[in-house]
Amino acid sequence: MRSLVVSAALAALISGAASAQEQENPPAAKPRPVKVIPSLARAPKLDGNLKDFPATLTIKPPASMDASASFTARVGWRKDILYVGVETTGDQLQAGDLVTLSLFFPDAGPTATGNVFRFAFDGKRASPPESGTSEFAQKQLEAGVQHKDNTLALEVAIPARAFPRFPAEEPLVLDLCVTYDNVSNCKGGGMVGEALRLPDEFRKGLKLKPTAGVMGLEAQPDGWLGYGVLHxxxxxxxxxxxxxxxxxxxxxxxxxxxxxxxxxxxxxxxxxxxxxxxxxxxxxxxxxxxxxxxxxxxxxxxxxxxxxxxxxxxxxxxxxxxxxxxxxxxxxxxxxxxxxxxxxxxxxxxxxxxxxxxxxxxxxx
Structure with missing residues (x-):
């Protein structure tokens, strides 16, 4: 009987110690699932006609019974440019209807923020001032738009120099959010489900050689800046x-x-x-x-x-x-x-x- 009591007490001690150790060393978070952005054999013509833009990787908003609008987006890259194609549908296309694209690299350092770009039936529109997106970044974009009845088709070329701060060494995981008429594929600033990732070849093509300790890279009108932990x-x-x-x-x-x-x-x-x-x-x-x-x-x-x-x-x-x-x-x-x-x-x-x-x-x- 005594051996049973001792065994039970020992088991309780071991269990308590294991529980305390788990609290001190919680299990590592699971890696975020990602989809690798495919490379394009040729650059699509930026005319708003997505026939020459392969639908190898597509993005859609979560299904909703209440939404009166929707979209499908395509993503690819070539050389130092990220290409995004968007096709929207809604009840009625109006002059004030906007397609908003936002990019954010969560592993670019603690002081990194995203960039926000806006488009309408007539092409680029100014980014909202509160987004902090520089005029320089906005000017780097090229876009082509077509619209008919209640649909709008958009093709955008986003060069690396228009990116928000992106990782210098960590994988190029990014949240690419598309929003149209209050319908989005993101929630709380992050993509619902899988994030996207540009391959390392994209960054190597920029031929930048920052010093050790640099976590994030960001283009400026006259060059590039590398940031560490501080701002x-x-x-x-x-x-x-x-x-x-x-x-x-x-x-x-x-x-x-x-x-x-x-x-x-x-x-x-x-x-x-x-x-x-x-x-x-x-x-x-x-x-x-x-x-x-x-x-x-x-x-x-x-x-x-x-x-x-x-x-x-x-x-x-x-x-x-x-x-x-x-x-x-x-x-x-x-x-x-x-x-x-x-x-x-x-x-x-x-x-x-x-x-x-x-x-x-x-x-x-």
Whole structure:
């Protein structure tokens, strides 16, 4: 009898330990099911006639008894372009009826967002301002439309330069949402059922070589940006050899001038090996002309190591905050030691580690 009691107690302990371990280490989430977007043997003619657009992969909204409209979409890719064809039907086609396409790559990093494009019977329409889709991205699209009675047919070419931020290394899984007359194949911003995936060959064709740590890539009018965990660009590839003005235009279109912000920050610094670092100030100075300080604002200092058309961010650090004050000195010595002094007293020190700066102490007063 005692052995039975001991066995039962031991079984309870083992069960409890296993349950606790399961809570500490929950099972990994199942991979999201995806459909690979097929490549096209030839680019479809963008005339709104889908006869030359193979229906190898199609997208439809979930069946609904209440919907008065519906659509069928086709998807394919060729070279560096994603092609989407859409055929809609409804009660009556009106001038205000819109087909909305949205693209989002969920694995492009924590600060990544999507792009939204709109089309009507006469072609492209402006994206909604709240979507954050840049004018540059909208201008990259080409579209052809045909309409008759209650139907509308649309063919769209979306080059990679019009994409929202997409993964630099992770699989190119994307949510492609089509919406027409409140009917959509997505729910909560994601595709119902399987997501889509562009093959790695698509990304390889862009011939981009970002540095380690870059999670997402995004095109700009003058080149490409690579992002890590933070919202600040880690890597830059320009269309032309980088100058200071071109770098600022890419990484911080609203760059701040040091004199205007009241900080003593040089435009360039020299490493011990003779290479030049370019300095970019971004954000907002927290100090006002009345002498007050807004703790919600911060001026940032970015140091970039430039090589031809590419640049790598080697440091991102505050240039002015209410706690630190304004940067009053930025000094890089011949041994690669960098010090930043602030008006409120602290001095922050860094050491050059070959491809970036590392902080060497908490600072001193």
């Amino acid at each position: 600040y660009p880690d890597w830059v590839e320009a269309n032309e050899p980088l100058t200071h003005d071109l770098l600022k235009g890419l990484v911080a279109p609203k760059a701040v001038e040091a004199e205007a912000a009241g900080v003593n920050v040089p435009e360039t610094l020299s490493l011990p090996n003779g290479k030049t670092l370019l300095v970019v100030l971004s954000g907002e100075t927290p100090y006002t002309n009345q002498g007050t300080c807004d703790a919600d604002k911060e001026l940032r200092l970015g140091l970039y190591l430039v090589k031809g058309k590419t640049a790598q961010r080697v440091l991102e650090w505050p240039a002015a905050t209410c706690a630190l004050g304004r940067a009053t000195s930025v000094v890089l010595d011949e041994e690669g030691a960098l010090s930043i002094g602030y008006s409120n007293g602290p001095t922050i020190n860094f050491a050059w580690s070959g491809d970036h700066f590392e902080r060497t102490e908490l600072g001193k007063r």
